[in-house]
Amino acid sequence: MKKIIFSLLLTVGAVSTASAVEGDAEAGKVKAGVCGACHGATGINPNPTYPDLAGQHEAYIVKQLADFKSGARTDVMMAPMATNLSDQDMADLGAFFASQKRASERADAPAADNNAPAAVAAPGNVEVVTSTAAKAIYAGDVKSGQEKSAMCVACHGADGNSLVAMYPKLAGQSASYLAKQLADFKSGARKDPVMVGMVAGLSEKDMQDLGAFYAVQTPTEGVGEASEIGQKLYFGGDAKKGVTACVACHGVKGKGMAHAGFPGIAGQNADYLKKQIASFRDGSRGNDRNDMMRNIAIKLSDSDIDELVNYMSSLK
Ligand code: HEC
Ligand code: HEC
Ligand code: HEC
Missing domain, CATH: 1.10.760.10 (Cytochrome c-like domain)
Known part of the structure; x- marks a missing residue:
């Protein structure tokens, strides 16, 4: 997982095709933790926004990841996910998802309709989370x-x-x-x-x-101070520290992605935002699926948080 560092910076370079590296499905399972939020823990998410990966050809998965990384294939959600994957990471992820049963092969597979529960759900509030x-x-x-x-x-x-x-x-x-x-x-x-x-x-x-x-209510515009440093972090993350770009989940305009459970943060009250990020960082807020926010917040310094909060609370 350490190697899966994200940023939105597009990697310039040759388009690599399926590499010669041998994939290890067990290692891939561990590395796939972050993918589960969108693709389901075992590569199936009935939400039609996300492709199923379970049972897909290994070489195809590896090539798609390499293309997202090189920029040959573009997608605002996948680009930051693939940017810092090594050839080994891609091979492992390919091996893991390829080894999973396809939805049609599973007796207990969730029905492929919009309202079916997603594969990943927190215990205790399944009904609501998965809507x-x-x-x-x-x-x-x-x-x-x-x-x-x-x-x-x-x-x-x-x-x-x-x-x-x-x-x-x-x-x-x-x-x-x-x-x-x-x-x-x-x-x-x-x-x-x-x-x-x-x-x-x-x-x-x-x-x-x-x-x-x-x-369905209309939010008022943000009154925060704005911050260029915060904006850079929001869009680019911090590859050195392993901070995922916030834009990958909270969106270009900070409106979130409702279908994936990613909240809007645009124009939110600054004191509230600051408290939430700090709570994810110290673990006192832990209701994020797969530790998605905690894994990010733990790498943020106090000044990173201040700049991010100024930026997010200033969004209209
Ligand atoms: C924030 C949501 C999100 C996360 C997290 C995510 N993906 Fe994706 N993924 C997508 C979306 C959306 C697409 C479809 C992109 C498109 O429309 O081109 C996609 C497409 C793909 C594809 C191409 C599938 C195909 O049939 O062409 C692969 C492979 C893939 N993702 C692998 C991964 C892996 C491996 C991870 C974890 C390292 C991951 N994804 C994490 C949202 C996500
Ligand atoms: C991989 C997806 C992902 C990324 C990347 C991400 N977040 Fe989040 N964030 C979430 C999810 C999911 C939640 C809501 C968790 C829950 O309560 O269900 C959340 C919640 C939040 C909240 C609390 C919102 C509220 O109304 O309480 C803040 C603030 C926040 N994120 C800030 C950030 C910042 C700043 C970054 C970048 C440094 C970031 N997030 C990156 C997924 C993400
Ligand atoms: C006495 C003040 C108070 C009242 C009354 C109140 N809330 Fe809250 N609410 C808060 C506070 C404070 C928080 C932030 C908690 C935290 O810091 O995690 C909050 C947080 C929330 C959140 C989380 C928002 C997010 O972005 O994650 C929701 C949803 C919410 N309240 C809904 C409601 C609803 C619905 C009611 C009425 C049934 C209600 N609240 C009544 C003070 C209040």
């Missing part, structure tokens, strides 16, 4: 969400635009992400002394309704 954004939005009822939000107004504002910097804005955030957070506060996967009291009486339906209501 696609569309499902959560349609499962939730905006109008009843609004009625249920009465007890949230004091801190999060009537339309989800909290004016207090310690309280997150919820407006415009993806419904499935919001519902997951509420479920996580309830299960204890995410801890906060204030929120735990708020969610105690909420059913799963309430959470989806609340998520749907806030998701």
Whole structure:
């Protein structure tokens, strides 16, 4: 895993084809941890945005990774994933995914429809986590969400635009992400002394309704200071420290990727953002699938965090 260092810098160089390196499926399994967020732990994710890798030809996988790395094949999500893979990493990953059973060969395979559960899910809140954004939005009822939000107004504002910097804005955030957070506060996967009291009486339906209501509200523009250093880190990561570029998951405009469970961070209140990154760094927030955020936050210095927060909170 150490070698899987990401950045958005495109590697210039020859397009290598399938290399002569022998792949080791066991080693590949370990290296595939980070891929699971999108492709599923065993290379199958019923979400139609992501190709299945399970049972794919080994040489084909290796060539695609080399092409994403060289820039011969472009994709905003895969480029940072492939940039720092060595030939050995690619061979190992190819061997691992090729050795997995295809969806059609699995008796217990999730159905290939939009609403089927994803292969990777945190225990305790499976129902909500695995909803696609569309499902959560349609499962939730905006109008009843609004009625249920009465007890949230004091801190999060009537339309989800909290004016207090310690309280997150919820407006415009993806419904499935919001519902997951509420479920996580309830299960204890995410801890906060204030929120735990708020969610105690909420059913799963309430959470989806609340998520749907806030998701359709319009977020106010960010009022942060902006930061060029923060912007560079956000888009390029830090290859030396092994910091993945935030853009890979939180998006070019900071709006997140609802279908993948990556929250929007654009224009979010600065104090809140700072507390969240610090909490991922010290492990006090640990509800991110596959340690996705903790693995990144642990490599950030205090000043990295300040610059990133200034940048993200300034996004419109
Ligand atoms: C943030 C989400 C994300 C992560 C994490 C991710 N991928 Fe991908 N991957 C994608 C998307 C989206 C595509 C489709 C790209 C396209 O449309 O060209 C893709 C395509 C691929 C392909 C090409 C498949 C084909 O049939 O052409 C391979 C191979 C691949 N990914 C391997 C990996 C490996 C190995 C990792 C982990 C090191 C990984 N991916 C991590 C999102 C992701
Ligand atoms: C007394 C103030 C208060 C009230 C009332 C309150 N919240 Fe919160 N909420 C907070 C605080 C503080 C946080 C940040 C917790 C942390 O630091 O992790 C938070 C976080 C959240 C988050 C996570 C947002 C994110 O971006 O991850 C969601 C979702 C949320 N609240 C929804 C609600 C809902 C829905 C209600 C009403 C049922 C509600 N809150 C009532 C103070 C409040
Ligand atoms: C591989 C994908 C990925 C990358 C790269 C990534 N994040 Fe995240 N981030 C996530 C996920 C997933 C969550 C939500 C976890 C949860 O609660 O379910 C998250 C949550 C957050 C949150 C909390 C949002 C909220 O509303 O509470 C902040 C802040 C954040 N990330 C900042 C960053 C920064 C800064 C970077 C770059 C240094 C970064 N992230 C890179 C996946 C990623």
